[in-house]
Amino acid sequence: ARSINLAVIPGDGIGREVVTQGLKVLSAVLPQDVKLETKEYDLGARRWHATGETLPDAELEALRSHDAILLGAIGDPSVPSGVLERGLLLKLRFAFDHYVNLRPSKLFPHTASPLAGDPEIDFVVVREGTEGPYVGNGGSLRTGTPAEVATEVSLNTAHGVERVVRDAYERAAARPRKKLTLVHKNNVLVYAGHLWKNIFDRVGEEYPQVTTDYLHVDAATIFLVNDPARFDVIVTDNLFGDILTDLAAAITGGIGLAASGNINPSGAFPSMFEPVHGSAPDIAGTGKADPTATILSVALLLDHLGHRAEAARIEEAVTADLAERAGAPARTTDEIGDALAVRVAD
Amino acid sequence: ARSINLAVIPGDGIGREVVTQGLKVLSAVLPQDVKLETKEYDLGARRWHATGETLPDAELEALRSHDAILLGAIGDPSVPSGVLERGLLLKLRFAFDHYVNLRPSKLFPHTASPLAGDPEIDFVVVREGTEGPYVGNGGSLRTGTPAEVATEVSLNTAHGVERVVRDAYERAAARPRKKLTLVHKNNVLVYAGHLWKNIFDRVGEEYPQVTTDYLHVDAATIFLVNDPARFDVIVTDNLFGDILTDLAAAITGGIGLAASGNINPSGAFPSMFEPVHGSAPDIAGTGKADPTATILSVALLLDHLGHRAEAARIEEAVTADLAERAGAPARTTDEIGDALAVRVAD
Numbered sequence A, B: 001a002r003s004i005n006l007a008v009i010p011g012d013g014i015g016r017e018v019v020t021q022g023l024k025v026l027s028a029v030l031p032q033d034v035k036l037e038t039k040e041y042d043l044g045a046r047r048w049h050a051t052g053e054t055l056p057d058a059e060l061e062a063l064r065s066h067d068a069i070l071l072g073a074i075g076d077p078s079v080p081s082g083v084l085e086r087g088l089l090l091k092l093r094f095a096f097d098h099y100v101n102l103r104p105s106k107l108f109p110h111t112a113s114p115l116a117g118d119p120e121i122d123f124v125v126v127r128e129g130t131e132g133p134y135v136g137n138g139g140s141l142r143t144g145t146p147a148e149v150a151t152e153v154s155l156n157t158a159h160g161v162e163r164v165v166r167d168a169y170e171r172a173a174a175r176p177r178k179k180l181t182l183v184h185k186n187n188v189l190v191y192a193g194h195l196w197k198n199i200f201d202r203v204g205e206e207y208p209q210v211t212t213d214y215l216h217v218d219a220a221t222i223f224l225v226n227d228p229a230r231f232d233v234i235v236t237d238n239l240f241g242d243i244l245t246d247l248a249a250a251i252t253g254g255i256g257l258a259a260s261g262n263i264n265p266s267g268a269f270p271s272m273f274e275p276v277h278g279s280a281p282d283i284a285g286t287g288k289a290d291p292t293a294t295i296l297s298v299a300l301l302l303d304h305l306g307h308r309a310e311a312a313r314i315e316e317a318v319t320a321d322l323a324e325r326a327g328a329p330a331r332t333t334d335e336i337g338d339a340l341a342v343r344v345a346d
């Protein structure tokens, strides 16, 4: 597209700082003739404290008209846990049917992994984004009494599982190693687990070139630590994906580098790109936040909008920059953004 | 107690091999005047293939009369996933109200961790064992069709959460560092999460000497990899505990060393001790299985039955044996059992 109409939600804590750098690099990488328009949305903890609102319908409607959304981080200790997560972040993922939550995990050269021997790590997690234990279906009876009962219902549909499994097969088929691992817990969560496994096997018949594998989620954490090179593409449920992608971020050198895309592949709704990390209120305003995860999320955004060359330029710039970071004194949020903006503009 | 009436369930795969070594060390460590009686129960894949039974009522009733149960491993690829897990292993945990699933995690000296720098690791996970997503409450509608819907219900009660949280505070209060971390996902699973958090905070008022901490499960995986020394006692839900304890086993040198106790602290039912690892059918019969996790589970069993000195002797023997293993040629299942039996008898 020759223009990008971007919605920007800085959000809370370090959100604004990292988004500023993301936009800096985005402007620097785009060709002159691509018009970038951005509109900022004031959503998050400040807004909730001021008005009690998390995501009013009018703003949800307005967000819908954009080509994509760039989000910094949502959440603050001053807001009861769950209010902003459910009322804003997850509301966006569900309302815009972001059924592919895409989280690449790569150990960049010259980046230290906490794992001994710096193993090869280069895989992608396709996390389901609109079902499972995240649907918000549950309740509490006799709340706060010794007789309280609280439930959480994981909802899983053939419709929802098949589309994300198919997306994962497509991604696996397009990669050199062509390997897809399903992660679930079908020996305990037998209803949801068998639905996933049956669809995974059935759709797999259409992709004979893709090697498949199944792991229980507990075993998957062991392999992520002992043999991460075995993974190419992982497809999994919303909650297991949440857990595995934080672990994946840790083994690839930390949450400062983990990018994500909440994608609606049909294009009916804008997709949303955000770093995997949270709002980190403890370091907000100190210049210590690493904007690289947001900048890599901008690369995913560009890729999604068809600007493949620009996306690749950002990845290359990050690779080169990380090589220079090894052993060098720490730079500020702003300095990292500047350095990457210069590199992508070259 | 001056006698131990033990039920033994070897189970599948390497189950029998490791249980044999566990019993060898148990016999060697017990004082002459403690009478050990064992009764073996033929449960698992073979039995299911032969009779279609997983755990008949009569055997459940018979198991109930024992002082404790030692279990090897359950599960085989020839049995549909979930049949033995739900029909045997989880049935035992639920029927005998094993609400404390105790899983110590310790990096023994001279044991290599996959984490760079071999950090200090010495914590205990108190995993809830009778509730949460493990209750088997769910179903599938229009199974196998494109309109299938599958649900899994996580059930959580104040009764169930309070008793396990209290047990965890007691354990934390008895340890030098006196630190307890609750792990949940209360920003998404708000009903269950708030139940856990409220009870955790309320019971905590009775333990002012215990320092407390809360982590979302995704963040907990990051800390397990980047800063495992921060953990002392972790209390968590059944599913999160399943995931975190496999990860904990990985970072402490592998699943070959991870012991567990399924404990009913009231003593109304026999507690059950088992290695965290599975039946590993790929190495069954090869002599490659490491019986150490089972032998350490025997130590937990002895501790539970009040034989504290004998439990400590096993831990010391394992510590000494692991120091000798470093760099030495691999030994067989049997050789490791023999070496530990000799050490504890000294």
Ligand SMILES: CC(C)[C@H](C(=O)O)[C@@H](O)C(=O)O
Residues within 6 Å of the ligand: A075, A085, A089, A090, A242, A276, B187, B188, B218
């Ligand atoms: C903030 C939270 C609701 C969110 C999630 O659980 O999905 C976050 O952990 C993530 O992974 O994007």
Ligand SMILES: CC(C)[C@H](C(=O)O)[C@@H](O)C(=O)O
Residues within 6 Å of the ligand: A187, A188, A218, B075, B085, B089, B090, B242, B276
């Ligand atoms: C075999 C399986 C049912 C079991 C569980 O999920 O609890 C195992 O993974 C464990 O951790 O003991």
